[in-house]
Amino acid sequence: MSTSKALRFNVLPAKGLARWVVAGLLAFGSQAIAPQVVAEGDGIVRSHGYNFYGELTYPENFTHFDYVNPDAPKGGEIALWAPGxxxxxxxxxxxxxxxxxxWMMYESLLGEMPATGGAAPADVYGESYGLLAERLEYDEGKTWVIFYMRPEARFSDGAPVTAHDVLFSHNLLLEQGLPSYAAAVKKRIPRAEVIDDHTIKFYFTEGISRRSLIDQVGGVPVWSKKWFEETGARLDESRMETSPGSGPYVIDSYDVNRRIVYKRNPDYWAKDLPINVGRHNFDRIRIEYFADAAAAFEAFKAGEYTFRAESNSKQWATGYDFPALRAGYVKKVELPDGTPPTPSGFVFNLGREHLQDRRVREAMALAYNFEWTNESLQFGLFKQRHSFVQGAPNEAVGVPEGAELELLKSLGDLVPEEVLTEPVVMAHESNPAREIDRRNLRKAMGLLDEAGWVVGDDGLRRNEAGETLSVVIPYASSASATMGAVIGVFVKNxxxxxxxxxxxxxxxxQFTLKEREREYDIIFDSYAAFLGTGTGLMQRYGSEDAAISLFNPAGLASPLVDKIIxxxxxxxxxxxxxxxLTALDRVLRYERFMVPVWFIDQTWVAYFDMFEYPDPLPKYADGVLDFWWFNEEKAARLKAEGALR
Known part of the structure; x- marks a missing residue:
């Protein structure tokens, strides 16, 4: 599992970054075009980057990623918003x-944060290139890996980044990081040792999958050992003080609950590396906080911040008609999105006894009417999501056939008969003219009756013990009005x-606390799509950490899912x-632990017309904070004409 992203659970990312959380949670597949990593005669692989299958798109002497503008100017400020x-x-x-x-101030040996400056390219999936590490080598069996670090790497305070810092960071995560993360890593990475100040070696447990091993240790964020030892700070504590990082940005200022400003470090040690050419172009990144989405949108219209990723369909359809946009000061753009949509929806807490019956979950899912919601609340802008990897090559379709059927049959009694013989579970269809589809209501009533939940004289369902079938769905007050309406109609049905x-x-x-402690019956949440396999799948969908994993909001624990992973x-x-992975998608959908909702294959953004970006954009990231840039002449025009202060 990619640590640098796995631990960012309490950050609410912009969509471009969210798509990379998908990739970062999982190990890597291969879309490389030519072999670049060569095993020498001694059986040792030496390379400037890493891909599980030993292929890299960019050769050792590449000058920059293909999609960036190598001549992009540096300067200016981009301002975004955050809720709550x-x-x-x-x-x-x-x-x-x-x-x-x-998290943006910290780097890893093999960078994986294209949103704000890692070394993973956004035009190919499953490749990472040396950042703090200049090169790496490993045996063909992947029982160990050695990273050779760049001697010039520096923290923002000028201190060198050494192998001792890497080992310290690795151990700190095991001691003070998420319990589910520590438990998984200790089983797979039994030992690490510093060879010299700029060389570190990790050993991997024998007899386990080689997936997510090299990329795991290569993705650990590196912190200053000296700072932590001098301050006595802990990784698991809430604090405003930050340790120095080695990344392109540092904190400039913050005003709690109002704003955060990051500034580009003019002394950033890696600014001239080929992986960084054309990137990290803004001098300042400002985040403005607002109590709710409505206030945030009004502030955008007034120019209090300058870039907005839109997720509210009503706002996108009707709200972008204001003076600055009509005058051409603000651009409204639909960017292409080449990744599977995030699997979001109403998630059932399987730790609740009354939600452990699959028939109950299927019945409650029928209360969601996508067609009515999309037409009445979302202006018909969305498509119905069915799969955990919607539109990807590993999306399950129809009845299992060929190699997938053979795989499922090989698992014997673990596989329910209907998984083998019936078409894959699809999201139900509903009447768009009514909030509740009467056919679906009748079907749901029958399923609940069958599950032993009978309607009483007061209209509420109870089981034989007289317990009421009750659910509470919490949501944050900072959520959009549309989200509130979607939840309200679902509850009504x-x-x-x-x-x-x-x-x-x-x-x-309060919502964040409930989410972390899993104090809910149903919650609107998300999982991760999977273009490739990796041990991160176990933390997201597996049984072992189901009771504690923050990445498994349903608490799904299925021996069949475990076996397929x-x-x-x-x-x-x-x-x-x-x-x-096709079989995994099929089985996850069979479990019905999530009510799938909607998706779009675009990213909606609006911004004051002083930012530019490469055309075409790479497939796997919109890269707003990574490879967009500031046009000083356009900004001056906006200010001269009073569009911005």
Missing amino acids: TFDSMNPYSRKGRAGRYS LRRMGVDAKEEKIDPA EISLAAESTEEERVA
């Missing part, structure tokens, strides 16, 4: 609500079924991997 509040600048703790992008359903609108801090990890070819 923050009371910490430490994104690696379960405590507190971390400031947005507070559940009540029509006889479910004692309630919605609970709470402040963002294990098979995917043992795959020896991309085709075997695809077959296993």
Whole structure:
């Protein structure tokens, strides 16, 4: 699992970054075009980057990533918004609500953060290139890896970044990081040692999958050992003080619950590396905080911040008609999105006894009417999501056939008969003319009756013990009005079924706490799509950490899911991997632990017309904070004409 992203659970990312969280949670597949990593006669692989299958798109002497503008000017400021509040600048703790992008100051051996400056390219999937590490070598069996670090690497305070800092950071995560992360890593990485100040070696457990090992240790964020030892700070505490990082940005200032400003470090040690050419172009990144989405949008119209990623369909359809846009000062753009949509929806807490019956979950799912929601609340802008990898090559379709069917049959009694013989579970269809589809309501009532939840004289369903079928759905007060309406209609339809359903609108801090402690019956949340396999799949979908994993909001624990993930990890070819992941998508949909909702294959953005970006954009990131740039002449015009202060 990619640590640099896995630990950013309390940061609410922009969509461009969210798509890379998908990639970062999982190990890498291969879309390379030519072999670049060569095993020498001694059986040792030496390379400037890493891909599981040993292929890299960019050769050792590449000058820059293909999609960047190598002549992009440096300068200017981009300002974005964030909802709610923050009371910490430490994104690696379960405590507190971390400031947005507070992780951006830290780098890893093999960078994987294209949103704000890693070394993973955004035009290919599953490749990373040396950042703090100049090169790496490993045996063909991947039982160990050695990273040779760049001697010129420096923290923002000028101190060198050494192998001792890397080892310290690795151990700090095991001691003070997320318990589920530490438990997984200790089993797979039993030992690490510093060879010299700029060389570190990691050893991997034998008899386990080679997936997510080299990229795991290569993705660990590196902190200053000296700073932590001198200050006595802990990784698991909420605090405003930050350790020096080695990344392109540092904190300039913050005003708790109002704003955070990051500035580009003029002395950034890696600014001239080929992986960084054309990137990190803004001098300042400013984040403005607002209590709710409505206030944030009004502030954007007034020019209080300058870039906005839009997720509210009503706003996108009707709200972008204001003076600055009509005058041409603001641009409204639909950017292409080449990744599978984030699997979002209403997630059932499987730790609740009354939600452990699959029939109950199927019945409650029928309370969601995508067609009515899309037409009445979302202006028909969305498509219905069915799969955890919608539109990807590993999306399950129809009845299993060929290699996928053979794989499922090989698992014997673990596989329900209907998984083998019936078409894959699809999201239900509904009547767009009504909030509740009467056919679906009748079907849901039958399923609840069958599950032993009978309607009483008061219209509520109870089991034989007289317990009421009750659910509470919390959501943050900072959520959009559209989201509130979607949840409200879902609750209303559940009540029509006889479910004692309630919605609970709470402040963002309370919501974050409930989410972390899994104090909910149903929550609107998301999982991660998977273009490739990796041990991160276990933390997201597996049984072992289901009770504690923050990445598994349902608490899904299925021996069948576990087994398919294990098979995917043992795959020896991309085709075997695809077959296993297709079976995984099929089985996850069968479990019905999430009510799938909507998706779009675009990113909606609006910005004051002083930013520019490469055309075409790379497939896997919009790269707003990575490779966009500031046009000083356009900015001067906006200010001269009074569009911006």
